[in-house]
Amino acid sequence: MHKAGFVNIVGNPNVGKSTLMNQLVGERISIATFKAQTTRHRIMGIVNTDDMQIVFSDTPGVLKPNYKLQESMLAFSESALADADVLLYVTDVVENPEKNMEFLEKVQKMKIPVILLINKIDELGNQTGDASNTRKASNTSQTQLNSLVEKWHSLLPNAEILPISAKNKFGVDVLLKRIQELLPESPAYFDKDQLTDKPARFFVSEIIREKILLYYDKEIPYSVEVSVESFKETEKNIHISAIIYVERDSQKGIIIGHQGIALKKVGAESRKALERFFGKPIYLETFVKVDKDWRSSQRELNHFGYNPE
Numbered sequence: 159m160h161k162a163g164f165v166n167i168v169g170n171p172n173v174g175k176s177t178l179m180n181q182l183v184g185e186r187i188s189i190a191t192f193k194a195q196t197t198r199h200r201i202m203g204i205v206n207t208d209d210m211q212i213v214f215s216d217t218p219g220v221l222k223p224n225y226k227l228q229e230s231m232l233a234f235s236e237s238a239l240a241d242a243d244v245l246l247y248v249t250d251v252v253e254n255p256e257k258n259m260e261f262l263e264k265v266q267k268m269k270i271p272v273i274l275l276i277n278k279i280d281e282l283g284n285q286t287g288d289a290s291n292t293r294k295a296s297n298t299s300q301t302q303l304n305s306l307v308e309k310w311h312s313l314l315p316n317a318e319i320l321p322i323s324a325k326n327k328f329g330v331d332v333l334l335k336r337i338q339e340l341l342p343e344s345p346a347y348f349d350k351d352q353l354t355d356k357p358a359r360f361f362v363s364e365i366i367r368e369k370i371l372l373y374y375d376k377e378i379p380y381s382v383e384v385s386v387e388s389f390k391e392t393e394k395n396i397h398i399s400a401i402i403y404v405e406r407d408s409q410k411g412i413i414i415g416h417q418g419i420a421l422k423k424v425g426a427e428s429r430k431a432l433e434r435f436f437g438k439p440i441y442l443e444t445f446v447k448v449d450k451d452w453r454s455s456q457r458e459l460n461h462f463g464y465n466p467e
Contacts, residue, residue, distance in 0.1 A: 163243030171219025178324040179216040227453040230464035
């Protein structure tokens with residue numbers, strides 16, 4: 159008997175979906191930063207054993223779109239409702255359970271198994287101080303968690319509810335075991351040596367974009383897209399040429415920085431991360447170009463791969 163299925167991860171921005179995805183897959187597939195809306199695509203991570211294949215999908219955080227890029231991001235999230243064998247709906251301990259009710263109502267109507275994950279439970283209560291304070295904090299945390307479980311049970315009565323801390327791997331093994339129990343019998347959907355559905359170029363652009371998210375403030379990271387123009391791999395190394403697109407000339411100046419220092423930092427940090435990812439020396443060239451209002455142009459979005467089917 160062989161089991162296989164699609165386990166899709168959905169939820170609002172910044173609740174820890176990408177961190178959970180990386181823990182479940184055992185590889186760093188998705189961008190996981192402290193900033194919201196870091197995931198823009200639907201990214202698959204594939205876990206294989208001799209008698210099982212789990213195809214996990216990380217999706218963008220659910221939001222009400224303000225421009226075409228966000229419309230595409232929402233479409234990726236909604237597509238994950240259509241083909242899931244098991245749905246993981248991720249929330250956390252501070253999120254309002256009734257946020258984005260329109261999307262939640264679609265989840266309520268699903269007939270497949272839904273597991274509601276209350277993430278970041280390590281952030282409940284104050285776990286410092288003497289033993290007495292620690293006991294009080296623990297009791298407070300349990301009360302808060304019980305209240306959250308009760309609220310979510312009223313919103314998703316058919317869902318299984320599991321408290322986790324993806325960052326600390328708490329509850330992840332229990333979740334993985336439950337997923338394995340729920341998977342349908344099926345042959346594998348992908349080759350057993352395949353880790354993801356994305357090509358190498360995709361991860362190059364994501365790694366560079368991650369560094370931009372970490373090193374620039376405010377709107378800059380959200381106005382950026384990265385395109386890999388050249389990817390030439392030999393047995394010994396990889397030569398990569400990438401273009402960082404922004405929407406305004408002023409943004410181009412900020413990305414480059416005084417005397418090119420900011421861009422050099424992004425390039426150096428990206429190269430280090432790429433070498434860890436690919437396991438060989440990387441030669442990386444980065445350029446910055448202006449593509450006005452690319453986030454609102456369907457033609458440009460299609461070029462950058464934002465065309466969910």
